Amino acid sequence: MNNPGLPGEPANLSEVTEVPVDDIPEAVRDRQDIKPRSRWQVALLIIGLLAIGGITFSLIPMEPTPEAQSKSGEATSSQSNTEASLQNPQASLNNTGNDGDNILGHLPYSEVLSSQLQPITRDGRIKLEAAAARKYKAMAAAARRQGVILV
Template sequence: MRDTPKLKPQSPPGSIWLMLGLVGLVLALSVGLLFALAETQSMASRRLPSDEDSELKVAPQPTSTPTPASDALLGHFPYQEAPAAELQPITPDGSIKLRKAAAEAFKAMQAAALAEGVHIVPISGFRSLTEQNYLFFDVKASRGEVTTKRAEVSAPPGYSEHHTGYAVDIGDGNVPSTNLSIDFEKTEAFKWMEANAAHFSFELSFPRDNPQGISYEPWHWRFVGDIHSLETFYKVRGKK
């Protein structure tokens, strides 16, 4: 039996090498594609927030809206002068007047107080522009007061509640020395007004620490007992 001769391994033909090369190329491309997809997803997860996301995560900043200019002057609001035909006397000599509704309410209040032994008296009611001009400018000049200080105790003409015919300065007939002073708050007249004025639709115009910055005036009251008086004092303040 003859020995079977050992055959030398033959090199694979060129077509096999070509096939292997193609397979390797495909594998390389596949790996590259997978890597690219993974990187894209990673970048997407780290993307910048959209405008919608920002609105959800960032608190909105307040808008700077200009506040409408107020018509107030030195803390006082503008008021129209009441027509003379609508005024009615509240004193026997007719020197002090209020609008009809306010006058009737004041006289009823005065009578109610007197029935309890309290003597409330009117010191000032309706005031014209001419009168207010004197009280503000002439008195200011004679006392040497600066404008802002004068405005704390007196309104410029055109800006006084007394123009409306609804405002009245009140004193205690039994203690006239307290008229137009802080000491009026110690009188029986003031205490009675505090407890009863609202029943007659009167309210204190300038209480302590009022938002207008006007000095406390325990003697200055205003009538708000009908729609016109209510609108006169509250619409000008922007209150509804």
């Protein structure tokens, strides 16, 4: 067997040393002719997007502003509140009370004196009211018995 590519046999150096001039070919890119979009295609795209946006906007239910509700009168607002509470009982819970005191569903509470607070952490940085601290400690103890470590 006279195969110069096999290991252990010397290769013919005259064949190996000849390096062609164009060893690395020049990178040539194929140019694709990109046709610019015509004006009517762009206009049609814009009109289509506006139409889709208009349809989407028209499907969103519009809620009346607070000023419009106050102008409509007490009778219509109480009737609409009754209808709304029948349809959605959760909404009736949020509408009860004075709207000035209710900010995003959060009611104001009086502030507890710092002497009435009990620490719930070892370093004492986090404090709760006495009843809440007892419930938290009971919850943490139950979690610890279950193998859960609260951080």
